[in-house]
Amino acid sequence: MEPTESSIVSGKLDKSKVSWYNIGKRGGVGKWSMGSLFVGAPEYQPGDVLGFSSRSCLGIWINLGTFGVPLVGLSHVGVVIAHPETGELVLCESTTLAPWKCCIRGQRTSGVQCQRIDRRVERYQGTVWRYPLAIPLITDQSERLTSYCVHSLGTRYDMDGAFRARVLGFGWLHRLLFGRDEDLTSLFCSEFVAAALRSIGQFRTSSASNWNPNKLTRELRRRAVCLKPERLK
Numbered sequence: 185m186e187p188t189e190s191s192i193v194s195g196k197l198d199k200s201k202v203s204w205y206n207i208g209k210r211g212g213v214g215k216w217s218m219g220s221l222f223v224g225a226p227e228y229q230p231g232d233v234l235g236f237s238s239r240s241c242l243g244i245w246i247n248l249g250t251f252g253v254p255l256v257g258l259s260h261v262g263v264v265i266a267h268p269e270t271g272e273l274v275l276c277e278s279t280t281l282a283p284w285k286c287c288i289r290g291q292r293t294s295g296v297q298c299q300r301i302d303r304r305v306e307r308y309q310g311t312v313w314r315y316p317l318a319i320p321l322i323t324d325q326s327e328r329l330t331s332y333c334v335h336s337l338g339t340r341y342d343m344d345g346a347f348r349a350r351v352l353g354f355g356w357l358h359r360l361l362f363g364r365d366e367d368l369t370s371l372f373c374s375e376f377v378a379a380a381l382r383s384i385g386q387f388r389t390s391s392a393s394n395w396n397p398n399k400l401t402r403e404l405r406r407r408a409v410c411l412k413p414e415r416l417k
Contacts, residue, residue: 226314226414228264228273228301230326231386233315233377233410235401236260236308258313258397263377264301265330274298276333278376280341288337295340296371298333305416312417315401315410317386325384332383342370345393366391374400381409 235258262277267288274287278296282304286297305312321329345367368379378395381387386409389395395403404410 226316226416228314229317229320230264230266230273230329231317231321231381231384232264233381233401233404234262234264234275234301234305234416235313235315235397235413236262237311237313258401259310260373261377261397261400262304262373263329263333263380265298265333266326267298268330268334273301275301275304276336276376276380278339278341278371278373280343286337288334293338296333296336296338296376298337308417311415313413314416315404315413318408318411321384321386325386328384329380332380336371336376336380339368339376340370342367342372342375345370345372345375366393368392373397 237258260277260279262275262279264273265276266272267274269288276296276298280294282297282299284299284303285291286293287300288298368375371379374395374397375392378387378389378400379392381404382389382392387404387407401410401413405412
């Protein structure tokens with residue numbers, strides 16, 4: 185059964201109305217292999233961060249604007265969660281560029297949405313990295329992560345916030361002069377991932393709005409939240 189507005193109470197899923205809590209758990213949260221979809225696939229876990237480095241001019245510009253290395257540094261991030269109905273691991277992200285319908289809501293979205301990991305990685309024009317969590321989530325954390333992400337689905341993409349977070353020089357100057365108060369009414373990619381990880385106690389920050397993809401993943405590594413990234417593509 186698909187989660188509906190009536191199955192979400194105060195940002196949490198009503199377990200009596202959503203069936204995924206009893207599906208496919210192995211040793212708590214468990215590891216879900218995508219190996220049946222393509223050979224050599226990693227075993228993703230809820231909470232893993234996927235980082236994308238685009239070969240496009242936009243991707244190169246984003247890297248230059250966030251002190252990343254073009255074609256190596258990141259221009260986009262998303263977080264792995266369990267599908268609330270089937271338990272399959274999917275990628276939850278805030279983007280305007282995915283050409284498919286959200287695999288939970290069943291409609292195209294310019295903002296927070298969920299996509300199949302295998303298709304997202306395979307079709308991406310660039311390099312993809314997996315930042316595995318250093319300590320796997322317990323079942324309660326995985327459930328709360330899915331609840332947060334499901335509650336956020338459909339939130340529009342924050343184009344203005346993404347620009348301020350990514351423009352070299354102007355981003356930090358704007359924060360220095362005017363501050364960067366957190367505003368989650370719209371979400372750009374790394375703002376969403378920072379807020380999602382914060383919701384389960386994995387990432388402490390006073391403002392999720394201050395994090396761009398390169399800055400966020402560097403900090404996740406520095407705090408030992410995530411391990412060394414593995415290249416997927």
